[in-house]
Amino acid sequence: MRTLLLTGALVCTAGTASALCEDAWYLRNLAFDRAGYCFGSTLGKSVFSADCSTKSPHLTDWDQRMVSAHKQLEASYSCNINTKGRHLASSLIGKLEDIDLLPTLSEFESSCVGYTGAPVTMTSGIGMRNSYPTGSITGGETVHFRFEPWGGFEFVETDSGTGWVPEGAITPNSCEVFAG
Structure with a gap:
């Protein structure tokens, strides 16, 4: 259900x-x-x-x-990053090396827990012409949405990787649980 x-x-x-x-x-x-x-x-x-x-x-x-x-x-958000320090706790460090078009964060996020749809290819950029696959979303994965969509695509994160997917490729109906 x-x-x-x-x-x-x-x-x-x-x-x-x-x-x-x-x-x-x-x-x-x-x-x-x-x-x-x-x-x-x-x-x-x-x-x-x-x-x-x-x-x-x-x-x-x-x-x-x-x-x-x-x-x-x-x-x-009145952000104040201590640039005199040596450590940054960004969750994105090490996840974007294969990404050609960097995403823009949104103030909001949602997640698809237990993806149940067909595999979806994540790409390095928007569209396939100048992009290459960076991974695939498969059954059972949790998919996080916390970036602004653009040009019919949205940037997603999973435990196995990150990348751009066609907007609407993952819907609440293709998740065991959808939060957001």
């Missing part, structure tokens, strides 16, 4: 504004790291690659929109 749980807005996987702040900071700065930015802060140097080339990186239009959205999100 499938159950739909209406729990209101769930904020962050860890359930705290602090977790949202750390993930937003990480995503925003990951775009700069990928563009070759040389970090000056202790935290930036600790979290990101030392393989850098510039203090004035050029971001793609996609990344610039994502960075702007995360700055707004961080401001609305």
